[in-house]
Amino acid sequence: MNSIPIEAGLLVAGILFMLGLISVLIRRNIIFMLISVEIMLNAAGMAFIVAGSKWMQADGQVMFIFILTMAAAEVSVGLALILQIYHQLKTLDTDAANEMNG
Amino acid sequence: MEVTFYIAAAVAILATIMVITRYNMVHALLYLVVSFLAVAVIFFVLGAPFIAALEVIVYAGAIVVLIIFVIMMLNLKQESVDQEEKWLTKKVWLGPAILSSILMTELIYILGSSDVTVLQGHEVDSKAVGMALYGPYVIGVELCGLLLMSGIVGAYHLGRQKKKVIHRFLEKAEE
Numbered sequence: 001m002n003s004i005p006i007e008a009g010l011l012v013a014g015i016l017f018m019l020g021l022i023s024v025l026i027r028r029n030i031i032f033m034l035i036s037v038e039i040m041l042n043a044a045g046m047a048f049i050v051a052g053s054k055w056m057q058a059d060g061q062v063m064f065i066f067i068l069t070m071a072a073a074e075v076s077v078g079l080a081l082i083l084q085i086y087h088q089l090k091t092l093d094t095d096a097a098n099e100m101n102g
Numbered sequence: 103m104e105v106t107f108y109i110a111a112a113v114a115i116l117a118t119i120m121v122i123t124r125y126n127m128v129h130a131l132l133y134l135v136v137s138f139l140a141v142a143v144i145f146f147v148l149g150a151p152f153i154a155a156l157e158v159i160v161y162a163g164a165i166v167v168l169i170i171f172v173i174m175m176l177n178l179k180q181e182s183v184d185q186e187e188k189w190l191t192k193k194v195w196l197g198p199a200i201l202s203s204i205l206m207t208e209l210i211y212i213l214g215s216s217d218v219t220v221l222q223g224h225e226v227d228s229k230a231v232g233m234a235l236y237g238p239y240v241i242g243v244e245l246c247g248l249l250l251m252s253g254i255v256g257a258y259h260l261g262r263q264k265k266k267v268i269h270r271f272l273e274k275a276e277e
Contacts, residue, residue: 003220004107007213009148012111014213016118016141018206023122025198028189029182031127031173035134038165039118042141042157053148056224058234061153062242065235068160069246073253075165079172080260086176087263 009050016043030085030092034078041071107147114140125186127173131166138162148221152228 020039027033045064052060082092089096117137124130138161145154235243 004104004147006219006221007216008107008111009144009221011210011213012114012144014206014209015115016137018202019115019118019122022195022199022202025202026122026190026195029127029186031169032130032186035121035130035169038161039121039134039137042138042161046141046144049145049148049150049153050221052226053150053221054219056222056226058226058230061150061226061231062234062239064150064153065156065231066242066246068156069249072160072165073249075168076253076257077260079168080257083172083175084260092176092182 006050006054009053010047013043013046013050016040016046028094030082030094033094034075034082037078038071038075041067041074103147107144110140110143110147113137114144125183125190127178127182127186128170131170131173135162135166138166149225151225152231 017040020036020043023036023039024033027036045067048060048063048067050060052058052063085097086092114137117133117140120133121130121137124133138157142154142157142162145151145157
């Protein structure tokens with residue numbers, strides 16, 4: 001009934017991943033960087049769905065559920081860290097958190 | 103069905119471009135919701151209705167709402183928007199954008215030069231996903247449970263405010 005080439009699906013996933021990567025490179029606001037990581041994780045999961053649709057197996061969707069779980073755990077810990085940084089430094093600038101000078 | 107895929111893909115890419123170019127954080131998050139909904143439509147067309155529902159519920163529902171709550175707690179005002187406008191200059195974004203676009207062009211070339219494989223569009227329903235999830239992947243499900251548990255404990259530990267305790271003798275000494 002539908003004839004979507006697999007390249008189109010992978011291309012959309014790649015473009016979304018690239019947009020997230022650009023955003024995580026150019027932003028200095030730490031919340032925007034967290035949002036960009038979410039975009040990239042979503043794009044990676046989309047590639048899994050496309051591959052699972054190609055082979056008509058459920059494994060791609062299972063992998064997406066694992067990625068979803070990891071994204072949820074990551075965003076909760078990341079937001080707690082952001083709140084802590086904001087209370088300590090009174091700013092969301094990532095460059096302000098360089099006291100250890102690693 | 104193909105047309106819906108291409109329209110949803112265009113909406114997803116445009117909404118994501120809007121997300122990464124906004125100065126106001128709340129506007130960016132609203133565009134992010136649109137992007138996630140468009141991706142959910144793509145999943146539905148590709149034959150994964152269960153994952154499309156999960157995308158709407160967990161990504162557009164839970165994660166974005168969590169970020170919005172934190173932004174409301176931080177109580178950001180117009181200064182943060184101005185600050186963001188000052189940070190995001192052309193000099194900053196031009197280099198990473200050009201280099202990433204070169205990599206993207208290479209990916210498009212590689213995908214375009216391979217033989218075209220057409221997706222059949224057979225639906226993999228939630229029953230098959232559940233059978234796989236609790237059959238061969240059951241150890242992964244248990245690890246996910248451990249991950250979520252450690253996420254809860256970590257978020258509680260990091261988010262706790264330390265009480266400022268000033269000893270009463272020290273308080274007296276300062277007076």
